[in-house]
Amino acid sequence: MSVLASGSTGNCIYVESESGSLLIDVGLTCKRTELALNKIERSLNDIDAILITHEHSDHIKGLKVIAKRYNIPIFANKKTWQAIESKNIHVNREQKFEFNALNYKEIIGLDVESFNVSHDAVDPQFYTLSQNDKKLSVITDTGYVSDEMKGIIKDSDVFVFESNHDVDMLRAGRYPWVTKQRILSDVGHVSNEDAAHAMKDVITDRTKRIYLSHLSQDNNIKELARMSVEQVLNHHDVDTVSHVELHDTDKDEPTRIYTL
Missing domain, CATH: 3.60.15.10 (Ribonuclease Z/Hydroxyacylglutathione hydrolase-like)
Known part of the structure; x- marks a missing residue:
């Protein structure tokens, strides 16, 4: 992937x-x-x-x-x-x-499961993809991560996980207040810290890496997102050096191909 x-x-x-x-x-x-x-x-x-x-x-x-x-x-x-x-x-x-949503299909030999998220689109859904006891979960564009979402994505080898904004940067930034309210709402996007708190609940021994994704161009930077997530995970005894690797994503450059 x-x-x-x-x-x-x-x-x-x-x-x-x-x-x-x-x-x-x-x-x-x-x-x-x-x-x-x-x-x-x-x-x-x-x-x-x-x-x-x-x-x-x-x-x-x-x-x-x-x-x-x-x-x-x-x-x-x-x-x-x-x-x-x-x-x-x-x-x-x-x-x-x-x-x-909440259905399974076999696509290119992968078992694909769809699930709802909380976002201001008409009916947003994301996916887990599994094969041969390997599992990739993609979850971005959600205002919060519910227990139901966590139950579906838990125990993945790899996550592509939203880490959209730093709350202080967003509040101090140039966006109109109505836009800030929308981003911070339950149908907006998860912050770095909220994402990390959700991650700690779904990481297991099999989890190898997390791609921090959908970073706001105006209200986040890679280094801050990674540092914020690391702090929360390390505080909850998740080793981000030898256990789970955190990886940046970019709007212009693809990540290297990774084989689960």
């Missing part, structure tokens, strides 16, 4: 198995998605499926063009498909597949 891009401006994750490859979200333009894939020696021609989490532009920016140029099956839940179509993004019927 590789986090091709993550942040306020665009999100896209690459996952492959022995049977094929998929993308979770296409929040980059088609051209930027192809460039990102090329950096890890892959191509859009290799992609066998796309999983959509919700209809916000930083998760579907490239969908219209990619769907038109490539005959890739695309999965989203019913309400998200309706929201996508309301944005004048039309996908051929044969490429559209409905994948509602």
Whole structure:
């Protein structure tokens, strides 16, 4: 797997198995998605499926063009498909597949489970992907992490976990107060500290690495996010040196391919 891009401006994750490859979200333009894939020696021609989490532009920016140029099956839940179509993004019927929350599908040989999150989209959902006792969980764009979410993602080998903002930076920043309230709300985004407190509840002995993702361009920096998460995890006896590795993600540079 590789986090091709993550942040306020665009999100896209690459996952492959022995049977094929998929993308979770296409929040980059088609051209930027192809460039990102090329950096890890892959191509859009290799992609066998796309999983959509919700209809916000930083998760579907490239969908219209990619769907038109490539005959890739695309999965989203019913309400998200309706929201996508309301944005004048039309996908051929044969490429559209409905994948509602709290369901399982086998895609490229992976067992994919969908689950709800708390975010101000019409029906946002994220995914766990499992095969051969290996598990990857992706959870971003949520205002909080509920016990139900924790139960689904717990005991993963790898997490792509939102660490969106530093609360002090957000409160002191240039955003209008209504925007700050939205980000801090239960349907906004989790802060560095809140993310870390959720992480400590889902990390187990099998967990090897966590990718800190969806960092705010204006209200966070990589070093601060990593330091904040490390402090909380270390305080709760999670060793971030020899047990669980924390990894940065970037809006422009993909992470190196990692094999679970």
